[in-house]
Amino acid sequence: MGKLWKVLSLVCVSVFLSVSMLWAAETLKFGVAGAHSGDLASYGLPSVNAAELVVQKYNAKGGLLGKQIEVIKGDDQCKPELATNVATKMVSDGAVVVLGHICSGATKAALPIYKEAKIVVMSPSATNPPLTQSGDYPNFFRTIASDDAQGKLAAEFIIENLKLKKVAIIHDKGDYGKGYATYVKQFIEEMGGAKVVLFEGVTPGAVDYSAVVQKVKQSGAEVVVFGGYHPEASKIVTTMRKKRMKIPFVSDDGVKDDTFIKVAGKYAEGVYATGPKDVSANPLYKQAEEEHRKAYGTAPGVFFFNAYAAAQCMLNAIEKAGSTKYEDIVKVLRTEYVETPLGKIRFDEKGDAEGVGFSVYQVQNGKFVELSK
Amino acid sequence: MDYFLELFFGGLTRGSIYALIALGYTMVYGIIELINFAHGEIYMIGAFTALIVAGVCSLLGLNLISILILAIIISMFYSAAYGYTVEKIAYKPLRNAPRLSPLISAIGMSIFLQNYVLLAQTSDFVPFPSLIPEFEFMEPVAHIMGSSELVIIVVTAIAMVILSLFIKFTKIGKAMRATAQDRKMALLCGVNVDRVISVTFIIGSALAALGGVLIASHIGQINFYIGFIAGIKAFTAAVLGGIGSIPGAVLGGLVLGWTESFATGYVSSDYEDVFAFCLLVIILIFRPAGILGRTNTQKV
Numbered sequence: 001m002g003k004l005w006k007v008l009s010l011v012c013v014s015v016f017l018s019v020s021m022l023w024a025a026e027t028l029k030f031g032v033a034g035a036h037s038g039d040l041a042s043y044g045l046p047s048v049n050a051a052e053l054v055v056q057k058y059n060a061k062g063g064l065l066g067k068q069i070e071v072i073k074g075d076d077q078c079k080p081e082l083a084t085n086v087a088t089k090m091v092s093d094g095a096v097v098v099l100g101h102i103c104s105g106a107t108k109a110a111l112p113i114y115k116e117a118k119i120v121v122m123s124p125s126a127t128n129p130p131l132t133q134s135g136d137y138p139n140f141f142r143t144i145a146s147d148d149a150q151g152k153l154a155a156e157f158i159i160e161n162l163k164l165k166k167v168a169i170i171h172d173k174g175d176y177g178k179g180y181a182t183y184v185k186q187f188i189e190e191m192g193g194a195k196v197v198l199f200e201g202v203t204p205g206a207v208d209y210s211a212v213v214q215k216v217k218q219s220g221a222e223v224v225v226f227g228g229y230h231p232e233a234s235k236i237v238t239t240m241r242k243k244r245m246k247i248p249f250v251s252d253d254g255v256k257d258d259t260f261i262k263v264a265g266k267y268a269e270g271v272y273a274t275g276p277k278d279v280s281a282n283p284l285y286k287q288a289e290e291e292h293r294k295a296y297g298t299a300p301g302v303f304f305f306n307a308y309a310a311a312q313c314m315l316n317a318i319e320k321a322g323s324t325k326y327e328d329i330v331k332v333l334r335t336e337y338v339e340t341p342l343g344k345i346r347f348d349e350k351g352d353a354e355g356v357g358f359s360v361y362q363v364q365n366g367k368f369v370e371l372s373k
Numbered sequence: 374m375d376y377f378l379e380l381f382f383g384g385l386t387r388g389s390i391y392a393l394i395a396l397g398y399t400m401v402y403g404i405i406e407l408i409n410f411a412h413g414e415i416y417m418i419g420a421f422t423a424l425i426v427a428g429v430c431s432l433l434g435l436n437l438i439s440i441l442i443l444a445i446i447i448s449m450f451y452s453a454a455y456g457y458t459v460e461k462i463a464y465k466p467l468r469n470a471p472r473l474s475p476l477i478s479a480i481g482m483s484i485f486l487q488n489y490v491l492l493a494q495t496s497d498f499v500p501f502p503s504l505i506p507e508f509e510f511m512e513p514v515a516h517i518m519g520s521s522e523l524v525i526i527v528v529t530a531i532a533m534v535i536l537s538l539f540i541k542f543t544k545i546g547k548a549m550r551a552t553a554q555d556r557k558m559a560l561l562c563g564v565n566v567d568r569v570i571s572v573t574f575i576i577g578s579a580l581a582a583l584g585g586v587l588i589a590s591h592i593g594q595i596n597f598y599i600g601f602i603a604g605i606k607a608f609t610a611a612v613l614g615g616i617g618s619i620p621g622a623v624l625g626g627l628v629l630g631w632t633e634s635f636a637t638g639y640v641s642s643d644y645e646d647v648f649a650f651c652l653l654v655i656i657l658i659f660r661p662a663g664i665l666g667r668t669n670t671q672k673v
Contacts, residue, residue, distance in 0.1 A: 173643070201643040205602045207390060208592055210383035210522075211637035211645075217516075218376050218638075231498050231594065238593045244516050263500045263594045 027070035028063070028324065030055055030315070031090045031119075033100030033110070038077035044102045046300055047124050047307035048073060051099050053291050054311035064318055076101055080109035087113035095119060096324045097314045099307060104128035111137045118326035120333070122314055124306035132351040139326070141333060141347050143306045143313070143340075145357040150274045151183025153358050154250055157272070158223055159194050161360075162248060168198035168221030170212065170236065172228030180252045181227035197221050204232055213239045223247055229254040233271075234264035241267045248272060256361055256368055268363045277343070277359045278370055279305070285341040309340035309356075313347075375517065380638040381631070382518040382526075386591070388630020389529035393584035394607030395614070395622035396536065397456075397577030403553045403617035404573050406472065410479040411459050412581060413604020414486035415452050417597065419582025420501070420589040421490060422448035427502050441504040445586050449579040455486075456578025457571055465567070483604075490597040498596045501589040521591040532583060533623055536576070540619065545572055553617070606649075613653055615666020624664055628652070 032051045034044035048071075055069045063069055072093055074086035083106035090098055091113060097120045101107040107126040114121045115137055122141040123131075129146040131137065158164055167188055171181035178201065185196050198219040202212050213236060216224055224240070224247060226233050233255040240249070249271045256275035261268045279285050288308050292300040314329070316338050321328035337346045345355045361368040394416055401409045423444040430440040463482045467475040505521040540546035545568075551559040552569045560566050588603075589595045606629065614625025629649055636648035656664060 170642075200641055203642075203646055205598070206645070207387055207588060207603055207606065208383075210386070211380055211634040212642045214376065214379040214383060215638055215642070217379075231596070234498070234594060235592055242515075242519050242521075259497055263498050265500055265593070267593075 026067060028065065028067045028318075029093060029095045030069050030071050030311075031074060031093075031095030031098035031100070032071055033074040033076060033083070033086050033090060033098055034102030034106075034125075035078040036073060036075040038079075040078040040103065042301055043078070043125060043303060044075075044100075046302060046304035047099060047102065047310075049292060049296060049300065050124075050288075050304050050307035051311045053288070053295060054308060054315060058315055064315060065322065065324070069315070074100070076106045076110070078103035078106050080105050083107070083110040084113060086110065090114075091117040091119065096318065097122070097329065099124070099310050099314065101126065102303070104131065107131060107140075111140055115139050120314060120317075120326065120329050122310040124310050125303040135350065137351070138330070141310075141313075141351040141353070143310045143342060143345065143353050143356055144303070145276075146352060147179060148183040148187075150252055150358050151180055152187045153274050153360065154180075154184050154225060154252070155187035155191060157274075157360050158225070158250060159188065159191055162223060164222040164248070165194050166197045166220055166222045167194055167225060168216045168219055168223070169196055169200075169225045169227070170198075170216070171201050171226070172204045172232050173201035174204070174228060176254060177226075177228030177252070179227070181225065184225050184227070202232065202236075204228070209236050209239050210243070212236070213243055213245070216240070217243065217245055221247065224249050226251045226255070228252075230257045230260035230263070234260055234268070237264050237271060238267045250274075253358070258368075261363055261366055261368070268366070271363045272371075273361050273363075273368065274358045275361055275368070277357060279342055282341055282343060284339060288341045305341040306356075309338075309342045309345065309353075312340050313338050313345065376638070379517050380634045382522060384631035384634030385627065386518075386522040386525050386630070387634060388610075388627035389526050390584050390588045390603070390626075391607050391610040391629055392623045392626025393529055393532065393580050393587075394603055395611040395626045396533075396619065397581045398608050398611040399614070399616055399619060399622040400549075400573050400577045402611070403619075404549065405464070405468070405475075405556075405570060407464060407475050408479065408608070409464075409574075409577075410476075410604070411463070411482035411486055412577065413600030413602075413607070414483050414490075415456050415459075415578045415600070416581040416585040416603055417490065417595070417600030418455055418486065419448045419452040419578075419585030420595045420599065421494060422451045422582070423504075423586040423589065424499065424501055424595065427504060431502070437504060437506045441506075441586075441590070444504060445583060448582045448586055452582030452585070453575040453579040456574040456581075459486075460571060460574040465570075483600075487597050487600070494597065496597065498594045501593055501595050503593055504586070504590040521587075525587045525591060528583070528587060532580060536580070537619065539576075545569065549573060609649065609653055613656055613663055615660075615663030618663070618665045618667070621663055621665035628664070 032048050035041050036044050051071050055071050058064055059068050074090055076083040076086045083101055087110035101110055102125050104126040107123050120139055124143050127147045129148045169181045169185055171177040188194050233251050237249050251273045253275035256273040317329045317332040320332045333347045337344045343355050345353045348354050360371045362371055397412045426444040426447045427440050459482055463478045464475050505524045508520045511520045548564045548569045551564055552566055610625035610629045611622050614621030632652050633645050633649050637645050
């Protein structure tokens with residue numbers, strides 16, 4: 001009896017396997033790679049949901065190029081060593097395009113394999129600048145602005161809009177704050193026309209910052225840039241204003257937080273901060289959010305909209321190109337605009353999305369107001 | 374010259390706060406040889422109490438000065454009660470245990486109080502009203518020293534003087550000195566050691582709360598974690614000046630404040646802490662008991 005069951009179940013499994021393989025041959029494979037388990041799963045799972053929602057829409061309309069689209073998933077847990085395995089598997093499974101990977105490190109490890117196999121990869125979240133800017137990976141695209149975009153915007157804003165010459169840059173010594181501060185410094189030096197007169201780190205959580213504020217004053221700076229989060233920013237702004245320093249204060253999206261205004265109070269007025277463009281008024285954004293709520297019963301997670309846009313762009317490219325050939329897809333991605341929750345986007349030569357990025361906000365009457373550029 | 378003065382007064386303000394908190398560490402250490410890690414949390418609780426008092430008082434429409442005084446008095450009482458309770462719960466039962474046990478109990482108390490405030494209040498930074506008024510006569514020198522800095526320095530100085538007089542001339546002060554010298558002998562001479570220890574905790578906690586209110590009002594924001602860094606720095610100040618010595622704690626606080634301020638001003642704020650701790654190491658190499666500390670030879 002036991003033996004019979006075993007044989008039966010084996011038969012069943014093999015039948016299923018062959019059926020699914022038969023099926024597989026007729027579908028168009030859409031790879032989704034990223035962290036689907038482990039402690040960074042919350043970054044990767046929203047992209048799976050996004051891909052499934054977009055794919056369902058296409059399949060309901062009869063699929064793409066006469067075939068149904070099938071989502072195949074690869075879990076790299078944001079680990080580079082697993083990412084190469086996932087990439088190899090994606091290639092051997094015949095994925096046409098891949099949405100992913102999620103973390104910059106994993107993406108970087110996987111890209112050479114996709115490049116070899118001529119597969120378009122589009123990440124909703126990998127922000128490391130060289131991924132696109134090095135030009136090493138013509139098959140890589142992303143629907144999120146790179147890490148240096150904020151720094152670049154701040155540098156442009158200071159030189160072109162505020163027209164100030166002497167810049168003091170302070171950061172909180174952390175990865176995020178120091179990274180931002182370093183990019184601002186780099187872009188100001190590259191663009192010319194302004195000079196960095198002070199570049200210093202402060203210890204987060206220190207009792208007060210009066211010494212560093214005095215130093216900024218001594219340096220003769222006309223504007224202060226701060227890289228870090230809102231608790232330090234509000235302390236520094238408050239100390240500056242109390243010392244009767246009225247020069248502008250520019251910071252990053254770690255400061256573009258309502259807590260900053262609440263804590264710094266009247267001293268927050270006039271502070272500039274860069275932050276992601278506000279797309280929440282976009283009808284497609286609301287629609288995507290609604291779809292997610294209907295299908296999964298919760299609000300979408302982080303990078304969901306970036307992933308949604310990426311899936312739309314890639315499937316649209318295949319549709320418009322009328323083929324699954326690498327060259328055709330890339331050409332459409334670079335020329336055709338697509339309406340996405342993030343706005344109307346296409347990709348530049350390097351693979352960064354045009355129209356996705358940051359804006360400058362200013363505190364006016366206790367609220368962050370987006371300044372039109 | 375202006376720049377030097379700015380840094381000097383900045384350092385003096387910071388040092389005064391360190392000194393106020395360091396007094397609590399040093400008094401407790403002097404008497405029961407325990408490093409009270411929960412002391413930074415008492416400072417934080419003082420700041421939170423003042424925030425609540427200030428909120429209630431401004432609803433009642435009191436003026437700024439009376440709010441400040443009320444906030445200071447109530448938070449000093451409240452923190453003193455916390456200090457007293459912490460001692461009774463966490464340290465008294467361990468008085469005859471090995472020295473490591475109360476130390477661990479202190480760390481536990483510190484974590485407990487932090488998380489208690491985190492849960493009971495909020496994990497966010499909350500704005501703290503600036504209770505210290507802007508004096509008009511300070512306006513010409515506001516770029517060097519603000520009104521709140523002046524108040525901090527003056528209040529700290531007054532608190533120090535009162536504390537020194539208290540320890541020197543009152544009966545309980547005398548008992549405290551006796552207990553610090555030799556607890557067993559003091560006990561034999563009829564000193565109520567338990568009461569002396571309680572009073573020490575009460576005074577130390579009240580001073581920490583005073584520091585908490587002043588610095589929170591100066592900086593304008595607090596959260597449940599502010600006690601940790603302030604506590605570490607104040608502890609450093611206490612060690613620097615000679616732990617167990619009251620003038621030492623004040624001197625240590627001021628030296629630390631100035632070192633940090635001048636290191637930031639003339640070198641780089643990246644190395645603020647490096648300089649502070651280098652100074653500590655150098656002083657401990659040449660004077661292992663701190664600037665004003667006395668080395669007691671252990672007699673066997």
